[in-house]
Amino acid sequence: MDMAKFKSMFLSEAGEHLKNMSAQLVTIEGASDDRDRINSLFRGAHSIKGMAASMGYEKMAELAHHLEDSLDHFRQGKPISPTDVDRLLDGVDLLEGLLEDISQDLPEREIADFTTRPVDQKQSVEDQPPAAAANPVTHYLQLILHDNVVSPAARLLLFSKSLERLGTIDRLVPSLEQIMNGQEHRSLQLSLQSDLTAAEIEQAFQDYPEISQLSISSEPPAEERRKDDRRSGDRRQGDRRAQSLTAGTVRVDTNLLDQFINLTGELVTNRHILQTALAEQRWNELNDGLGQLGKLVKNLHGQVVKVRMMPVSSITERLYRVVRDLSRKAGKEVALKVEGAEIELDRAILEEVADPLMHMVRNAVDHGIEQQGTVQVRIRRQRSHVHILIKDDGRGIDPRKLRERALEKGLISPKQAETMSDMNALQLICLPGFSTTTEVTETSGRGVGMDVVKAAVEKLDGILQIDSALGEGSRITMKLPLSVAIIRILLIRCNDRLMALPLSRIQQTHQIEREEIQSRGRQLLIQLKEEKIPLISLRKSLHMPVPPATNRVSLVVMELFGRKVGVVVDQIVGHQEVFVKKMPAPFDRLPGTNGGAVLGDGQVVFILDVQGFLGGRR
Amino acid sequence: MVQILPFQLGEGLYGLELTQIQQLVDEPRVFYLPGAPEEVLGAINLHGRILPVLDLPQLFGFAKGERAKRMIVPTDQDGVLALAVDRVHSVLNAASPMIKPCQNVFAKECVTDVLDWDGKRIRLVDLNMLRERVGQLCEPTGG
Numbered sequence: 080m081d082m083a084k085f086k087s088m089f090l091s092e093a094g095e096h097l098k099n100m101s102a103q104l105v106t107i108e109g110a111s112d113d114r115d116r117i118n119s120l121f122r123g124a125h126s127i128k129g130m131a132a133s134m135g136y137e138k139m140a141e142l143a144h145h146l147e148d149s150l151d152h153f154r155q156g157k158p159i160s161p162t163d164v165d166r167l168l169d170g171v172d173l174l175e176g177l178l179e180d181i182s183q184d185l186p187e188r189e190i191a192d193f194t195t196r197p198v199d200q201k202q203s204v205e206d207q208p209p210a211a212a213a214n215p216v217t218h219y220l221q222l223i224l225h226d227n228v229v230s231p232a233a234r235l236l237l238f239s240k241s242l243e244r245l246g247t248i249d250r251l252v253p254s255l256e257q258i259m260n261g262q263e264h265r266s267l268q269l270s271l272q273s274d275l276t277a278a279e280i281e282q283a284f285q286d287y288p289e290i291s292q293l294s295i296s297s298e299p300p301a302e303e304r305r306k307d308d309r310r311s312g313d314r315r316q317g318d319r320r321a322q323s324l325t326a327g328t329v330r331v332d333t334n335l336l337d338q339f340i341n342l343t344g345e346l347v348t349n350r351h352i353l354q355t356a357l358a359e360q361r362w363n364e365l366n367d368g369l370g371q372l373g374k375l376v377k378n379l380h381g382q383v384v385k386v387r388m389m390p391v392s393s394i395t396e397r398l399y400r401v402v403r404d405l406s407r408k409a410g411k412e413v414a415l416k417v418e419g420a421e422i423e424l425d426r427a428i429l430e431e432v433a434d435p436l437m438h439m440v441r442n443a444v445d446h447g448i449e450q451q452g453t454v455q456v457r458i459r460r461q462r463s464h465v466h467i468l469i470k471d472d473g474r475g476i477d478p479r480k481l482r483e484r485a486l487e488k489g490l491i492s493p494k495q496a497e498t499m500s501d502m503n504a505l506q507l508i509c510l511p512g513f514s515t516t517t518e519v520t521e522t523s524g525r526g527v528g529m530d531v532v533k534a535a536v537e538k539l540d541g542i543l544q545i546d547s548a549l550g551e552g553s554r555i556t557m558k559l560p561l562s563v564a565i566i567r568i569l570l571i572r573c574n575d576r577l578m579a580l581p582l583s584r585i586q587q588t589h590q591i592e593r594e595e596i597q598s599r600g601r602q603l604l605i606q607l608k609e610e611k612i613p614l615i616s617l618r619k620s621l622h623m624p625v626p627p628a629t630n631r632v633s634l635v636v637m638e639l640f641g642r643k644v645g646v647v648v649d650q651i652v653g654h655q656e657v658f659v660k661k662m663p664a665p666f667d668r669l670p671g672t673n674g675g676a677v678l679g680d681g682q683v684v685f686i687l688d689v690q691g692f693l694g695g696r697r
Numbered sequence: 698m699v700q701i702l703p704f705q706l707g708e709g710l711y712g713l714e715l716t717q718i719q720q721l722v723d724e725p726r727v728f729y730l731p732g733a734p735e736e737v738l739g740a741i742n743l744h745g746r747i748l749p750v751l752d753l754p755q756l757f758g759f760a761k762g763e764r765a766k767r768m769i770v771p772t773d774q775d776g777v778l779a780l781a782v783d784r785v786h787s788v789l790n791a792a793s794p795m796i797k798p799c800q801n802v803f804a805k806e807c808v809t810d811v812l813d814w815d816g817k818r819i820r821l822v823d824l825n826m827l828r829e830r831v832g833q834l835c836e837p838t839g840g
Contacts (some may be wrong), residue, residue, distance in 0.1 A: 576729035663777035665835040671732015683728035
């Protein structure tokens with residue numbers, strides 16, 4: 080038995096419940112008579128309690144139980160005040176903290192601080208036995224297997240699973256962990272909260288010949304009383320990341336799995352066809368077979384991409400909480416509206432844009448909206464792209480101020496400032512070292528600026544668009560590809576080495592004569608239509624020897640750090656569609672590439688992240 | 698009994714347990730990896746997988762230079778990379794007790810155990826330590 084597998088399932092499921100709970104809680108204010116929502120919250124806490132208990136995570140189970148109790152009062156019709164919501168949110172935070180401890184194999188943090196904190200006047204919560212309020216009754220079960228049963232561990236796991244279907248398991252001895260560690264266990268002790276009567280439970284197990292003895296009682300065994308030796312801990316809540324994204328397990332629709340197995344079957348057949356055709360040298364059949372293989376692979380790729388897809392809601396749910404906390408703190412009234420959160424994107428992309436999205440929403444609340452307003456996050460599908468729009472109805476961005484500031488910071492020249500259009504001026508906020516507010520606020524002063532947002536979007540082969548008008552708020556759009564894996568690249572050569580640039584980042588390619596190059600100080604420039612654009616040498620950037628000058632120069636024009644730049648390369652080879660592979664850790668941290676691809680002839684080519692390796696020297 | 702694959706790095710003799718090695722690759726073509734530190738020679742294509750090539754002699758402080766045509770690929774758990782060395786020797790069968798912890802740990806060379814074999818000292822590379830060093834190497838600020 081693989082304990083790690085159970086644990087990762089637990090982590091992802093509990094994480095999901097927590098995420099739902101915190102989203103529900105934020106929206107429950109002002110709608111406290113929403114029965115469905117309260118019931119769903121209650122079920123969330125209940126499920127977490129059950130799962131945690133069966134895995135032997137006692138603190139987590141206890142805390143979930145505690146929250147379940149408080150929620151039950153609201154279920155009975157007690158109105159929910161903002162303070163109640165705060166407290167419940169704190170509880171959910173603490174549960175997330177515990178989950179984090181568990182995922183990192185740390186001991187569970189202390190919860191006594193929270194559970195013993197008085198709940199204002201509702202002290203009675205603690206006094207009432209939980210079972211009195213709800214229907215379920217607690218049964219204490221002991222189950223003993225026959226001596227001759229093979230693989231008792233598997234049996235016990237099975238039974239604990241079936242018991243879960245009957246109700247909520249609270250204390251399991253031995254714990255699932257102990258069972259799976261392989262020691263010989265032939266009995267199981269647990270308490271089960273269930274609507275069923277003892278007789279009904281007994282009946283559910285009568286068809287199992289492996290059980291030699293099953294006793295069910297309503298009284299706990301004598302030694303089963305909890306010891307209370309908890310001290311308060313002072314660990315702060317961990318950072319709230321999009322847990323389920325990184326948890327490493329995916330739930331897959333069984334229909335998809337069926338399609339996978341069918342495709343695999345077809346691939347096996349295809350392989351035999353190809354082998355036979357080759358052996359018998361029937362070239363036509365070989366050709367047909369290869370055509371068929373192409374289709375199968377494309378189909379397979381499509382299906383795999385589907386499995387990787389997740390709804391954008393997985394990263395927008397936590398925004399409600401952020402906006403709520405932020406506006407309460409700043410004394411503003413900000414509503415968040417999310418549209419199209421059901422649209423799906425590759426999980427790798429979602430992972431990368433989660434923080435940028437959060438940052439932009441924070442920005443909108445913090446700097447955009449003055450007193451009262453709405454932040455909208457609108458997600459739309461546009462052919463092979465997904466557009467995420469972050470819009471606020473606040474004061475908007477003043478392009479004049481942006482110009483002044485960029486000039487002040489020496490990021491642009493006076494002449495540039497003069498000729499720059501408002502639209503281009505707005506893009507200035509993406510320059511590294513540019514920040515629109517002088518004071519660092521707690522909310523936006525988190526080390527992520529718009530330059531980081533832009534870099535993250537572009538690393539994904541996406542585009543960031545900024546639009547704003549004074550007094551009419553701002554609109555920032557992230558245009559993202561649906562999936563990361565397959566992209567179009569431009570192959571280039573430098574110093575006899577093959578490299579690639581993502582085609583989507585390239586505006587145009589040029590062949591120019593050396594005489595056309597002008598210089599201003601140490602900076603080389605080229606006049607392209609109306610504009611003068613600076614040149615950088617890829618050879619120099621990559622510390623390659625600089626070759627003797629040739630007459631013709633190959634140029635790739637792309638946008639770097641918000642400016643058009645001409646990248647000088649030795650040779651432009653052509654373009655191609657490739658499947659990009661991330662470098663294995665820790666090599667994925669090397670600056671300079673965004674992964675590699677294997678070309679049809681077996682050559683390996685790496686996708687250059689020009690901005691990445693120039694970044695360090697800017 | 699332990700099977701050890703000894704290999705030469707500069708003038709030093711090093712080794713890895715055979716169980717830690719997935720395979721040896723002969724004369725793979727090494728492709729350019731932009732932005733890589735000196736100790737990473739590039740990457741190879743191993744059955745469609747892209748593996749970075751670590752220049753072990755240089756990492757351990759020996760001189761730069763041509764390396765052996767044969768590279769060592771450790772098992773997946775021990776890292777997804779290929780190791781370039783100066784020469785690969787043939788496998789030894791050593792008795793476990795002959796492997797001893799070394800007096801002073803060669804942290805830079807990721808060695809904690811040594812094997813005395815036929816009058817020669819073979820330093821056994823600890824892949825966990827190696828992985829940590831590679832991690833530092835790949836830090837944007839480190840290396």
